[in-house]
Amino acid sequence: EIVLTQSPATLSLSPGERATLSCRASQSVSSYLAWYQQKPGQAPRLLIYDASNRATGIPARFSGSGPGTDFTLTISSLEPEDFAVYYCQQRSNWQLTFGGGTKVEIK
Amino acid sequence: QVTLRESGPALVKPTQTLTLTCTFSGFSLSTSGMCVSWVRQPPGKALEWLALIDWDDDKYYSTSLKTRLTISKDTSKNQVVLTMTNMDPVDTATYYCARMLAVAACDAFDIWGQGTMVTVSS
Numbered sequence: 001e002i003v004l005t006q007s008p009a010t011l012s013l014s015p016g017e018r019a020t021l022s023c024r025a026s027q028s029v030s031s032y033l034a035w036y037q038q039k040p041g042q043a044p045r046l047l048i049y050d051a052s053n054r055a056t057g058i059p060a061r062f063s064g065s066g067p068g069t070d071f072t073l074t075i076s077s078l079e080p081e082d083f084a085v086y087y088c089q090q091r092s093n094w095q096l097t098f099g100g101g102t103k104v105e106i107k
Numbered sequence: 108q109v110t111l112r113e114s115g116p117a118l119v120k121p122t123q124t125l126t127l128t129c130t131f132s133g134f135s136l137s138t139s140g141m142c143v144s145w146v147r148q149p150p151g152k153a154l155e156w157l158a159l160i161d162w163d164d165d166k167y168y169s170t171s172l173k174t175r176l177t178i179s180k181d182t183s184k185n186q187v188v189l190t191m192t193n194m195d196p197v198d199t200a201t202y203y204c205a206r207m208l209a210v211a212a213c214d215a216f217d218i219w220g221q222g223t224m225v226t227v228s229s
Contacts, residue, residue, distance in 0.1 A: 034215035043219035091214035
């Protein structure tokens, strides 16, 4: 099973700042890497799929990079609604796994 | 508009079997490329994928839970059913069903249900 390690666990930033979230895979997942945002009491929302493709309706301030084993989600300028938990997720050989999450909190 | 809704018991006893139903609208699971999965999230913890079923009735399970899970679909009713046997308190979680992104060969979850909280306790 491929393990996804997200860092940092918590990111304390102010609105308007740039956020850089990391997701490292224990082996290559090619480009099969997605990112989700989850707010308290809500279901996750797809942000990025295939490492760098924004999902429908996702603002351009969200971007993703890969492929291979090291992936990054960048939020270019944090809006108040962006403070949430972010998860990465991969599919390899029809086994899907999620990372442990990064919480982006207001500094 | 695509929607998914989970239903099932809120409380189950240890050793019992859990049956959850996902009722969806806005798409057909008989359309080539379509997939639906179940994902769970224990309180305060990360997401965990459980099982996936595709338009061709292929089924895939989490390796760690494979012996306890069964996923099935009823295309005529637009439903996907998950059963999990031998429930334990550690299985207490919110259970989500989610459609998977067909254009990305079912490697991401694009639409999620609201989730249903299941507590395992005697």
